[in-house]
Amino acid sequence: xxxxxxIIITGVLAGASCSIIGVLLVLRQTAMISDxxxxxxxxGLVSAFLLTGTLDSFTMLIGAAVAGLLTTIVIQLLKNSxxxxxxxxxxxxxxxxxxxxxxxxxxxxxxxxxxxxxLMGNIAFVPFQxxxxxxxxxxxxxxxxxxxxxxxxxxxxxxxxxxxxxTFDPALAVSLGIxxxxxxxxxxxxxxxxxxxxxxxxxxxxxVAFMIVPAASAYLWTRKLSFMFxxxxxxxxxxxxxxxxxxxxxxxxxxxxMAVMTGVIFLIxxxxxxxxxxxxxxxxxxxxxxxxxxxxxxxxxxxxKREL
Amino acid sequence: xxxxxxxxxxxPNLRWVLLGTMFLGMASGIVGSFVLLRKxxxxxxxxxxxxxxxxxxxxxxxxxxxxxxxxxxxxFGLISLWGIRVIHRxxxxxxxxxIGLILSVFFGLGIVLLTMITNSxxxxxxxxxxxxxxxxxxxxxxDVWMMSSIAILVTAAALLFFKEWKLVIFDxxxxxxxxxxxxxxxxxxxxxxxLIVTAGIQAVGIxxxxxxxxxxxxxxxxxxxxxxxxxxxxxxxGAFSGVTGTLISAVDxxxxxxxxxxxxxxxIFFLSFLFAPKRGKLxxxxxxxxxxxxxxxxxxLKALGSVPGTAASKYESWQKALGAKNNEAKKLWNWLKKNRxxx
Amino acid sequence: xxxxxxxxxxxxxxQESTVLENADFSVPQGKLVGIVGPNGAGxxxxxxxxxxxxxxxxxxxVFFGEELKKVRSRIGYVxxxxxxxxxxxxSALDVVTMGRYGHVGLFRRPRKHDKEKAYECLKELGxxxxxxxxxxxxxxxxxxxxxxxxxxxxxxxLYIMDEPFAGVDAKTERxxxxxxxxxxxxxxxxxxxxxxxxxxxxYFDWMILLNKHVVAQGPTEEVFTKEKLQETYxxxxxxxxxxxxxxxxxxx
Numbered sequence: 001x002x003x004x005x006x007i008i009i010t011g012v013l014a015g016a017s018c019s020i021i022g023v024l025l026v027l028r029q030t031a032m033i034s035d036x037x038x039x040x041x042x043x044g045l046v047s048a049f050l051l052t053g054t055l056d057s058f059t060m061l062i063g064a065a066v067a068g069l070l071t072t073i074v075i076q077l078l079k080n081s082x083x084x085x086x087x088x089x090x091x092x093x094x095x096x097x098x099x100x101x102x103x104x105x106x107x108x109x110x111x112x113x114x115x116x117x118x119l120m121g122n123i124a125f126v127p128f129q130x131x132x133x134x135x136x137x138x139x140x141x142x143x144x145x146x147x148x149x150x151x152x153x154x155x156x157x158x159x160x161x162x163x164x165x166x167t168f169d170p171a172l173a174v175s176l177g178i179x180x181x182x183x184x185x186x187x188x189x190x191x192x193x194x195x196x197x198x199x200x201x202x203x204x205x206x207x208v209a210f211m212i213v214p215a216a217s218a219y220l221w222t223r224k225l226s227f228m229f230x231x232x233x234x235x236x237x238x239x240x241x242x243x244x245x246x247x248x249x250x251x252x253x254x255x256x257x258m259a260v261m262t263g264v265i266f267l268i269x270x271x272x273x274x275x276x277x278x279x280x281x282x283x284x285x286x287x288x289x290x291x292x293x294x295x296x297x298x299x300x301x302x303x304x305k306r307e308l
Numbered sequence: 309x310x311x312x313x314x315x316x317x318x319x320p321n322l323r324w325v326l327l328g329t330m331f332l333g334m335a336s337g338i339v340g341s342f343v344l345l346r347k348x349x350x351x352x353x354x355x356x357x358x359x360x361x362x363x364x365x366x367x368x369x370x371x372x373x374x375x376x377x378x379x380x381x382x383x384f385g386l387i388s389l390w391g392i393r394v395i396h397r398x399x400x401x402x403x404x405x406x407i408g409l410i411l412s413v414f415f416g417l418g419i420v421l422l423t424m425i426t427n428s429x430x431x432x433x434x435x436x437x438x439x440x441x442x443x444x445x446x447x448x449x450x451d452v453w454m455m456s457s458i459a460i461l462v463t464a465a466a467l468l469f470f471k472e473w474k475l476v477i478f479d480x481x482x483x484x485x486x487x488x489x490x491x492x493x494x495x496x497x498x499x500x501x502x503l504i505v506t507a508g509i510q511a512v513g514i515x516x517x518x519x520x521x522x523x524x525x526x527x528x529x530x531x532x533x534x535x536x537x538x539x540x541x542x543x544x545x546g547a548f549s550g551v552t553g554t555l556i557s558a559v560d561x562x563x564x565x566x567x568x569x570x571x572x573x574x575x576i577f578f579l580s581f582l583f584a585p586k587r588g589k590l591x592x593x594x595x596x597x598x599x600x601x602x603x604x605x606x607x608x609l610k611a612l613g614s615v616p617g618t619a620a621s622k623y624e625s626w627q628k629a630l631g632a633k634n635n636e637a638k639k640l641w642n643w644l645k646k647n648r649x650x651x
Numbered sequence: 652x653x654x655x656x657x658x659x660x661x662x663x664x665x666q667e668s669t670v671l672e673n674a675d676f677s678v679p680q681g682k683l684v685g686i687v688g689p690n691g692a693g694x695x696x697x698x699x700x701x702x703x704x705x706x707x708x709x710x711x712x713v714f715f716g717e718e719l720k721k722v723r724s725r726i727g728y729v730x731x732x733x734x735x736x737x738x739x740x741x742s743a744l745d746v747v748t749m750g751r752y753g754h755v756g757l758f759r760r761p762r763k764h765d766k767e768k769a770y771e772c773l774k775e776l777g778x779x780x781x782x783x784x785x786x787x788x789x790x791x792x793x794x795x796x797x798x799x800x801x802x803x804x805x806x807x808x809l810y811i812m813d814e815p816f817a818g819v820d821a822k823t824e825r826x827x828x829x830x831x832x833x834x835x836x837x838x839x840x841x842x843x844x845x846x847x848x849x850x851x852x853x854y855f856d857w858m859i860l861l862n863k864h865v866v867a868q869g870p871t872e873e874v875f876t877k878e879k880l881q882e883t884y885x886x887x888x889x890x891x892x893x894x895x896x897x898x899x900x901x902x903x
Contacts, residue, residue: 026401026402026405029402029404029405030404031402031404031405031407031408031409032350032404032407032408034408035353035408035411035412039515078581081581081589081592083526083581084344084347084349084526086347086348086349086350086404087344087349087522087526089349089350090349090350090352090353090518090519090522090523091519091522091523091526091574091577094515094516094518094519094522094523094570094574095519095523095570095571095574097515097516097567097570098516098519098566098567098568098570098571098574099567099571101441101564101566101567102563102567102568102571105563105564105567106560106563205412205415205416205419206412206416208408208411208412208415209412209413209416211408212405212408212409212412213409213412213413216401216405216406216409219400219401220399220400220401247420250420250424251423251424251427252420252421252423252424252427253419253420253422253423255416255419256416256417256418256419256420256422256423257416257420258416259412259413259415259416259417259419260413260416260417260420262412262413262416263409263413263414263416263417266409266413270395270398270399276399276400278398278399
């Protein structure tokens with residue numbers, strides 16, 4: 001495949017795996033967890049390096065995933081102890097992030113642990129780091145991202161009705177014996193593994209954008225959960241294509257440009273999405289009002305008034 | 309080490325910077341207290357991230373002039389706030405989704421602009437990177453002036469509007485009923501948040517600025533139930549964190565200021581969370597345990613009264629009446645015996 | 652025949668105060684039971700404690716002589732309407748189908764007959780024309796009927812409902828009563844948290860008066876007396892009396 005092809009396909013797959021997780025996060029009102037995890041990944045990377053002394057991708061992946069999970073556990077503990085949900089998130093991830101940056105600058109300053117890279121990712125270099133699988137040379141990031149995507153799809157389809165019920169009505173789910181707490185931590189684990197796998201290629205910023213924005217846009221277009229998953233994958237893919245070519249044209253950061261494109265798609269959805277769009281809604285209301293107006297006789301009959 | 313510090317304190321520039329971060333910490337603690345009560349802790353996170361494209365645009369328009377950069381940051385902070393409100397109000401999306409959405413898209417835009425700047429001829433010298441993590445030590449007196457005056461301005465606004473903000477947050481409808489302009493009061497508070505975020509990003513960085521708003525306030529909350537006390541405590545914690553962070557990062561030039569400031573504040577939060585009287589975790593666990601014990605003893609006594617017969621033969625029927633498991637029942641039985649509730 | 656629900660000495664405490672103290676009662680099978688008491692009496696907490704949704708300080712609940720875990724699929728819980736997110740992307744029919752999840756089993760999808768069953772339940776509550784509607788577009792009463800249809804689809808032998816009559820229209824109220832009576836005829840047990848004293852007497856044939864502890868329990872005609880209500884409601888009863896004194900004073 002071509003250089004461009006690998007970049008776009010990696011972006012699309014990362015987008016797909018982030019956005020299907022994002023659908024659940026958005027519906028469970030835990031969208032900011034993705035922001036928190038994307039920040040604390042730094043702590044995981046530097047801790048993994050300081051503990052093992054290596055920079056190999058797999059170690060980094062494990063370290064980051066553990067840090068992500070730890071973040072969600074701490075947030076949950078704080079919440080259970082009565083800290084406001086948003087404050088719990090804010091306190092935890094900023095602390096973890098600060099610790100990560102502190103450790104980097106104190107103990108790992110001379111090592112290539114580029115914080116900017118962590119933020120913006122390095123999608124332009126994806127095609128250069130390859131591994132050979134069954135005699136074919138494919139980019140390592142592509143491999144990671146596709147494995148995680150498969151995992152996510154499997155976990156979500158296998159437990160589809162459990163996710164649905166425990167998201168919509170946790171009390172009923174528990175009373176039916178669905179393990180809601182287990183599902184919560186499973187989702188948190190998936191979020192952090194997904195963030196980490198996509199993180200190396202597309203960067204923290206785009207991970208957050210992919211997790212929240214396509215799902216939020218899809219939410220405005222559909223009334224069916226399955227369609228929400230589908231649309232959010234489509235939207236994130238569209239953002240990848242348009243973002244890549246916009247970046248190429250303007251010679252700017254690819255992942256930044258993809259993130260902006262998710263925003264453009266959201267803006268369109270926000271304004272025009274069927275009955276939820278701000279503009280379509282007001283147009284429809286105006287039409288409706290006009291119709292009512294035309295239907296009304298010029299002089300309201302006396303008994304019409306009484307009804308009011 | 310101590311000599312290092314002393315010699316540092318002799319440097320006039322550092323004294324300025326210390327004063328500046330102290331004011332900054334103070335003001336963000338104060339504003340943060342109101343933000344916490346308004347349940348908008350993470351709005352500051354969105355604002356500070358949204359400041360990046362503003363800073364970049366400011367740079368593209370006017371070059372590395374602090375007023376331009378800060379104006380850009382403030383304008384984008386306001387836009388992000390407005391965006392969150394509009395999304396929340398005009399769609400079924402919840403507030404946290406709106407925050408995350410605005411945050412990531414705007415930060416993405418910021419990165420696009422940042423790469424645009426770095427690719428341009430003037431880019432290498434831009435030094436805009438330091439806005440991401442903050443570098444207080446590199447601030448020059450005019451930067452400090454700007455930061456301090458904004459911080460003082462915001463503090464003054466908080467003192468002026470103390471009771472108004474309090475009521476508007478607690479019971480907006482009642483405040484409206486008093487004929488207050490709740491919308492204006494809310495806007496002034498929002499503007500204060502934007503200003504303090506804008507002022508702080510140069511010192512502690514875009515990514516960690518939100519912590520300076522959230523953490524001192526939530527730490528202070530543990531020690532008191534009164535807003536006045538909470539605001540004062542938060543400002544002290546914020547100021548202390550600011551000063552400590554600046555000092556440590558000045559001693560070891562390699563460490564950016566932001567993380568150390570935030571870590572200091574977090575340690576204070578953590579200690580408050582664990583050890584504060586009444587609201588602290590430890591106090592609550594102990595109180596609950598005591599309550600349980602007292603309650604169990606009451607039950608044991610009640611059960612004793614409900615069972616007829618002599619004490620020695622009572623045990624079995626007493627345990628049944630109490631409905632406790634063997635171990636627990638034995639303990640309670642011994643307690644009853646020790647205190648001579650039966651012979 | 653074992654009792655449908657046997658509550659043994661359940662106590663629930665938050666922090667340093669008890670919300671529910673030594674609640675102890677049993678409900679025979681085939682009864683239509685109202686749990687009645689003033690605000691803050693711990694009615695909803697009682698239901699949640701019984702279903703293991705909040706931790707108990709003490710005590711346990713036994714269903715049909717078994718532990719909760721073993722009989723979960725036989726128990727239908729109808730939570731308060733405000734406790735779910737009505738913006739969730741799902742249709743009325745889909746919500747009703749959720750009632751079948753306990754029967755479908757882990758990893759499996761609801762099958763065609765589950766959906767048919769769900770549709771029948773909607774129809775029985777006069778909601779079939781709303782099957783495809785997004786749930787936010789339904790009125791409060793219609794939402795409540797969707798919840799009831801879901802409980803119906805669950806095909807349980809014990810139904811536990813938290814304030815089903817709160818904020819519903821007359822039509823829905825009638826539908827709920829008819830449904831409860833139908834369940835009763837099928838020898839199912841229904842336990843309802845209810846706060847309206849005026850209607851409690853006509854709806855239920857068994858009653859539990861609760862104010863942090865169980866004040867009285869048993870057949871309505873024995874329990875619904877002025878003295879016992881006075882004991883449950885304390886001073887709050889004074890203003891209720893004018894409307895319910897004739898009924899309560901002369902138990903038929």
